[in-house]
Amino acid sequence: MDPADDAQADWAPDGRAIAYRIRKPGAATNEIARMDAAGGPFRRLTVTPDGQASSRPAWFPDGAGILFRRSGPGLVAGVWAMGPLGESPAVRYDPDRAQWYPGFSPDMRRVLFATSSPAGDTDRGIYSLAADGSDLRVLFDVPAAYDSGPAWSSDGTRIAFESNADVAGANPERDEEIWVMDADGGRPLQLTRNALHDGRPPGKVVAFLSER
Numbered sequence: 573m574d575p576a577d578d579a580q581a582d583w584a585p586d587g588r589a590i591a592y593r594i595r596k597p598g599a600a601t602n603e604i605a606r607m608d609a610a611g612g613p614f615r616r617l618t619v620t621p622d623g624q625a626s627s628r629p630a631w632f633p634d635g636a637g638i639l640f641r642r643s644g645p646g647l648v649a650g651v652w653a654m655g656p657l658g659e660s661p662a663v664r665y666d667p668d669r670a671q672w673y674p675g676f677s678p679d680m681r682r683v684l685f686a687t688s689s690p691a692g693d694t695d696r697g698i699y700s701l702a703a704d705g706s707d708l709r710v711l712f713d714v715p716a717a718y719d720s721g722p723a724w725s726s727d728g729t730r731i732a733f734e735s736n737a738d739v740a741g742a743n744p745e746r747d748e749e750i751w752v753m754d755a756d757g758g759r760p761l762q763l764t765r766n767a768l769h770d771g772r773p774p775g776k777v778v779a780f781l782s783e784r
Contacts, residue, residue, distance in 0.1 A: 575594075577593075577594070577595040577602075578592055578593065578594055578595075579592065579593050580592055580593040580627060580628050580629065582629050582630050582631055583609070583631070584609075584631050584635055584656075585631055585632075585633055585634065585635045586635060587609060588608065588609050589606050589607065589608060589609060589656075590606060590607055590608075590609055591604060591605070591606045591617070591629035591630075591631060591638050592604070592605060592606070592607075592629065593605075593626075593627045593628070593629070594614070594616070596620065596625070599622070601620070601623070601624065601625035601644070602625040602626060602627045603616055603617070603618045603619070603620055603625075603626050604616075604617045604618045604626045604627065604629045604638070604640055604658075605617055606656075606657075615657070615658075616658075617629075617638070617654065617657065617658030618640070618654070618658060618661060620642065620644075621644070623644050623645055624642065624643065624644030624645075625642070625643050625644055626640055626641070626642055626652070626661075627640065627641050627643070628640055628641040628672060628673055628674065630673075630674055630675040630676070631656075632653075632676055632680065633676055633677075633678050633679075633680055634680065635656060636655075636656065637653050637654060637655050637656060638653065638654055638655075638656060639651055639652070639653050639664065639674040639675065639676065639683070640652050640653070640654070640674070641671060641672060641673075641674065642661075642663070643670065648666075648669065648670055649670035649671055649672070650663050650664075650665065650666040650670075650671060651663070651664050651665040651666070651671050651674040651683065651685060652664055664705075665683060665685075665701055665705055667687065667699070667701065667708055668687075669687050669688045669689075669690070670687065670688045671685045671686065671687050672685060672686040672687070672696070672720060672721075673685055673686050673720065673721055673722055673723075675722070675723065675724060676703070676724075677724055677728045677755070678724060678726065678727065678728040679728055680703055681702065681703055682700045682701065682702055682703060682755075683700065683701050683703060684698070684699075684700045684711075684722050684723075684724060684731060685698075685699060685700070685701075685722070686698055686699070686719065686720040686721065686722055686733075687699050689713060689715075694718060695715070695716055695717065695718065696713075696717075696718050696719050696720045697710060697711075697712060697713025697714075697719050698710075698711045698712040698713065698719050698720075698722045698731070698733055698757075699711060699713075700755075709756075709757065710757070711731065711753065711756070711757035712733065712735070712751070712753060712757055712760055714735065714737035714739065717735055717736055717737035717738075718734075718735065718736045718748070719733060719734075719735040719737065720733065720734055720735070721733055721734040724755075725752075728755060729754065729755055730752050730753065730754060730755060731752065731753050731754075731755055732750065732751070732752050733750075733751050733752075733753075734748045734749065734750060734751070735748065735749060735751050735762075736748050736749070739760075739762065742762050742765060743762065743765070747766075749762055749763070749764045749765065749766075750762075750763045750764045751763060
């Protein structure tokens with residue numbers, strides 16, 4: 573394993589543990605691990621079949637489990653779930669096409685994710701499902717744009733995400749910018765405007781990654 577490749581960390585709701593992505597031993601794909609919030613030894617949670625990968629963990633808001641992405645050749649990436657120590661991994665949601673960045677709403681009534689649009693992986697949209705797998709909704713999907721990395725606000729009323737959409741000439745460089753919208757997809761608003769990549773906002777919309 574290569575610690576330099578550790579990424580996609582997510583805090584447990586009680587703040588005592590972190591789930592994150594590690595490199596699968598002896599392979600170029602990924603697994604999921606957890607460690608105490610103070611660091612130290614880690615515990616590997618997934619044992620994914622050869623050629624497949626587990627990534628993008630997201631804790632259930634009640635701490636009872638972890639959503640994650642399972643992907644690999646011949647396997648359309650789906651949303652899986654497991655217990656907080658890796659128990660009983662199984663596919664939880666499997667809508668058409670591939671999914672990224674799954675996450676439950678704070679009240680656990682809906683699950684949010686990015687999915688590839690029919691045009692392919694470079695054209696993504698932001699979707700949500702009811703917790704029982706019904707009621708698929710398109711929240712934001714600009715044609716030929718990369719809309720991805722969604723995250724709920726702490727009260728569940730808003731969603732932050734990244735997009736390279738150029739709406740009304742506000743992003744002529746077509747680089748990734750930070751957006752927010754209502755939980756139902758209403759009132760989308762571009763927050764950043766620059767010529768560099770701003771992406772993957774965490775749950776609080778004032779914090780995000782930038783290449784500035």
